[in-house]
Amino acid sequence: MPNKNANILLLGIGGVGFYLAKRLSHEGHAITAIESDPDLIRRVDGEVDARLVWGDAMSFSAWEDVGVEGMDYLIAVTNNDAVNILSSLLADRSGIPRKIARVRSLDLLKQGALLTADDLKIDLIIRPEELAAKEIARLLKIRAGNVVIDLADGRMQVMATRIREDSVLAHNKLKDVSQQYNEFYFRIVSIARGINTIIPWGDDEILPGDHIYVLAYTKDMPRLMELTGVPQGRRHSLIIIGGGLVGSRVAELLEGSFPVKLIEQNVQRAEELSYQLDKTEILHGNGSHVDTLLKAGLLDVDVIITATGDNETNIMTSVLAKHLIQDRPGSVQGREARTIALVDREEYLALAATMGSDVVLNKKVLAGNEIIKYIRRGKLLSVAQLYGCDTEVVELVADAGAPITRKPLYDVGGMKEKIIIGAVYRNGAWEIAVGDTHVQSGDKVIGICKSLHVRDLQALLLS
Amino acid sequence: MNPRSIAYVMGTLLSVTAVAMILSAICSLCYGNEGDLAAILISAAISGVIGFPIRRIFRHDHDLNIKDAFVIAAFGWVIVSAVSALPFVIHRSIPCFTDAFFEMMSGYTTSGATILTDIEVVPHGLLFWRSETHLLGGMGFLTLTIIFLPHGMGGARIFRAESSPGQVITRERFLARNRDAIVVLWIIYLILNLVQIGLLCAGGMSLFDSLCHAFGTVSTSGFSPYNASIGHYDNAYFDWIIILFMFLGGVTFMLFYHLARGDWRVLRVNTEFRWYVGFMLVFCGAVTLILWGEGTYDFANALRHGTFQVTSLLTTTGFTTQDYELWPQAAQMFLFAVCFIGACAGSTTSGIKVIHYVVIWKFMVAAIKRIFLQPLSVASVRINNRPIDQSIIDLAVCYFIVNIFLVLGGGCFMALVDDMDYLSAMSSVIATLMNIGPGFGSVGPSENYAHISDIGKWFLAWNMLVGRLEMFSALVIFYPSFWRR
Numbered sequence: 001m002p003n004k005n006a007n008i009l010l011l012g013i014g015g016v017g018f019y020l021a022k023r024l025s026h027e028g029h030a031i032t033a034i035e036s037d038p039d040l041i042r043r044v045d046g047e048v049d050a051r052l053v054w055g056d057a058m059s060f061s062a063w064e065d066v067g068v069e070g071m072d073y074l075i076a077v078t079n080n081d082a083v084n085i086l087s088s089l090l091a092d093r094s095g096i097p098r099k100i101a102r103v104r105s106l107d108l109l110k111q112g113a114l115l116t117a118d119d120l121k122i123d124l125i126i127r128p129e130e131l132a133a134k135e136i137a138r139l140l141k142i143r144a145g146n147v148v149i150d151l152a153d154g155r156m157q158v159m160a161t162r163i164r165e166d167s168v169l170a171h172n173k174l175k176d177v178s179q180q181y182n183e184f185y186f187r188i189v190s191i192a193r194g195i196n197t198i199i200p201w202g203d204d205e206i207l208p209g210d211h212i213y214v215l216a217y218t219k220d221m222p223r224l225m226e227l228t229g230v231p232q233g234r235r236h237s238l239i240i241i242g243g244g245l246v247g248s249r250v251a252e253l254l255e256g257s258f259p260v261k262l263i264e265q266n267v268q269r270a271e272e273l274s275y276q277l278d279k280t281e282i283l284h285g286n287g288s289h290v291d292t293l294l295k296a297g298l299l300d301v302d303v304i305i306t307a308t309g310d311n312e313t314n315i316m317t318s319v320l321a322k323h324l325i326q327d328r329p330g331s332v333q334g335r336e337a338r339t340i341a342l343v344d345r346e347e348y349l350a351l352a353a354t355m356g357s358d359v360v361l362n363k364k365v366l367a368g369n370e371i372i373k374y375i376r377r378g379k380l381l382s383v384a385q386l387y388g389c390d391t392e393v394v395e396l397v398a399d400a401g402a403p404i405t406r407k408p409l410y411d412v413g414g415m416k417e418k419i420i421i422g423a424v425y426r427n428g429a430w431e432i433a434v435g436d437t438h439v440q441s442g443d444k445v446i447g448i449c450k451s452l453h454v455r456d457l458q459a460l461l462l463s
Numbered sequence: 464m465n466p467r468s469i470a471y472v473m474g475t476l477l478s479v480t481a482v483a484m485i486l487s488a489i490c491s492l493c494y495g496n497e498g499d500l501a502a503i504l505i506s507a508a509i510s511g512v513i514g515f516p517i518r519r520i521f522r523h524d525h526d527l528n529i530k531d532a533f534v535i536a537a538f539g540w541v542i543v544s545a546v547s548a549l550p551f552v553i554h555r556s557i558p559c560f561t562d563a564f565f566e567m568m569s570g571y572t573t574s575g576a577t578i579l580t581d582i583e584v585v586p587h588g589l590l591f592w593r594s595e596t597h598l599l600g601g602m603g604f605l606t607l608t609i610i611f612l613p614h615g616m617g618g619a620r621i622f623r624a625e626s627s628p629g630q631v632i633t634r635e636r637f638l639a640r641n642r643d644a645i646v647v648l649w650i651i652y653l654i655l656n657l658v659q660i661g662l663l664c665a666g667g668m669s670l671f672d673s674l675c676h677a678f679g680t681v682s683t684s685g686f687s688p689y690n691a692s693i694g695h696y697d698n699a700y701f702d703w704i705i706i707l708f709m710f711l712g713g714v715t716f717m718l719f720y721h722l723a724r725g726d727w728r729v730l731r732v733n734t735e736f737r738w739y740v741g742f743m744l745v746f747c748g749a750v751t752l753i754l755w756g757e758g759t760y761d762f763a764n765a766l767r768h769g770t771f772q773v774t775s776l777l778t779t780t781g782f783t784t785q786d787y788e789l790w791p792q793a794a795q796m797f798l799f800a801v802c803f804i805g806a807c808a809g810s811t812t813s814g815i816k817v818i819h820y821v822v823i824w825k826f827m828v829a830a831i832k833r834i835f836l837q838p839l840s841v842a843s844v845r846i847n848n849r850p851i852d853q854s855i856i857d858l859a860v861c862y863f864i865v866n867i868f869l870v871l872g873g874g875c876f877m878a879l880v881d882d883m884d885y886l887s888a889m890s891s892v893i894a895t896l897m898n899i900g901p902g903f904g905s906v907g908p909s910e911n912y913a914h915i916s917d918i919g920k921w922f923l924a925w926n927m928l929v930g931r932l933e934m935f936s937a938l939v940i941f942y943p944s945f946w947r948r
Binding site: 032 | 523637
């Protein structure tokens, strides 16, 4: 392995911490976690290959116990901003070179802030709510409703779409699809079905209800959307349910461009928001009740964002809203509202997508990925997680003598149902990879795999 | 259950066994092939031919869940023992497979119980192989294979399934990655072996004997290439060296790591180490005083033999220098009691660890006080200056009870299937379950296990496995729900 594995000190092993510990230990990093909740330690113990120390993240004796010398990273993701900030300072004093801290407060990044990240010695500030809000805003600004991720400097994109019963792709095997539709290049790189994620192979069949993720050239996207039946509708208005950190931030980011309604259950919070958000219409009520939704004008909106603090409410409300719109008398055929649900439990991610929520965002995963991207810098050119399934898209360069450069792709072992090489950059242009593509050393490659197999993918491409 | 991943680990186990046999083949060559070279090479070939291809075929499968880990822990040892028995069966120095399997299970589980009546006629290559199983088993044979597994939870799960509940008590790992921790443990273990080999050679023991005895000492196992065990030499220097290294083999290996880093504070903080030293002093002192007081030996010899025997039984090693059944009854009683005590958790020893006694004792004191004396009292059980979890107390108590059940139940079983007195029956179970080796009565220091029936041998071999896996991993596979989907 050309890349040295890092020693990482992790403070807090709750949602984000656990996700990070799992992912990072899988990549071979040495993780030491300090957590003050013994129940949490018991739950995580046996799930993660990490040293778990029971103690207070702020106690010097706990830091001495774990031995801070030789640590390469501090990741402070306890649920307390102050602890995370202070521990970065502590880490700086103890000589840990790189510090990552989760800070929910927005103040630190503001222009002319009293205290800046530099003052606090934090190299990367992670703000899960902000990441989620920005992501939602980005998604809504994309022309088409479905998720699109830019790759290869924008030359290629991955589009996610749901297969409906009447879709031309339904009940077809992948190899038949690629034979039948060959006017332009595209490749199905991942399928979310139920709670499973499939890295599809030629013999896999597309079923109605699947969420498929398709890689194609950016210029071909309109044709692809036509093929998969994605309506290229315009986005008029949106309703946000839940005025927490994410909900209010989304409203703030979007209220200039769209008419935004925000439903908040708590009167005081609603009043507070009405001062803060000038252009947003703040409504007070329970967003999971049908009558509240109807009174808020649900039937006329195009996007519903569920961002309450409760996973189940978010999922159920988005499904409910979708059905209300579809079933209303005299609804225009083919017109569908999009829903974006904020879901923090990994188990629910793919499930929520299959149940009918169009986009499912997990702010912990977003935050985790941001951190992993930071740690992986240099190793991988870029990393993106596909929403709603456990799949990663990675760009990296093939080393001379790497296993993948020895044979054409269909002969390279250990890839079946695990890893797809989606595209290769050579001679100044991106090519969609096919079975007889032979990756040469120095080629830039886009690989797609489940997050568990990122390491295998790396092994294929490194000498 | 992931059969493919299990097969991968099993393949790895067999591959490691095959490679390990090469060492014995070299030893056999050094002694000019006393007829055992072919047997060893054939066995190595069989194990390699099965192991390497399986490992290769399933090399992409290493997702293990906790059940897989238990299956591997329970059956891995059986398969490895069966394969390791081949050299003896092929060479016909132990013609019966049951006997050879018993001998190898005893080797890998570091018990040291033998069925060989005349050990000295066995060729050197095979004797070396017999002791080498101690070397491999001392740190846990499966931990060795974990080093060859890829990163991820699989290795950690096997480690958990194989290693002691005692380690759950001192739960904290000293290194972040499981594999690093295992590598460090193996390095410490090998260094201890090397130092002891050096010291024994310096005292004039031949290289072959020092190797075999060091392998048997640090792993606290107890196979010796001589019929009279360490008594063969009757040399005080060797006795004291072996006492020292049996003691060190019984210390939590993590402590060596901290000491090597110059952190002597851990000795003071570590509750278990202090109790371990305390147990040693009390029992060695008592047995020495009895031997001296009754006039069995003069003081120097009473100290030497008393300390040797107590250390040997307490650390579950099972070397002998004297036939302790000829000692006064009081001394025998103390030795019998010592059999129930293992050394520290996270060492090479088996049996009921000192830490279990510490936890049970502190819990008992607090519980009696709360129930009968002061209902309002709140007393937390503290280990290493930290309060421990209720679940750990439950585990320690449960572990103790299971041991007692198995000793009593096993004793009844042995008395039924074999024609032996109750003391021998019970002590054969204690000696195998605690991985000690020699016991009392017809399995005493001057006897061996050859006379026991086949059923008895299989049962005792199973006992050794259960003892080595520290009960729960070996017992959990008997729950019907374990096998249900």
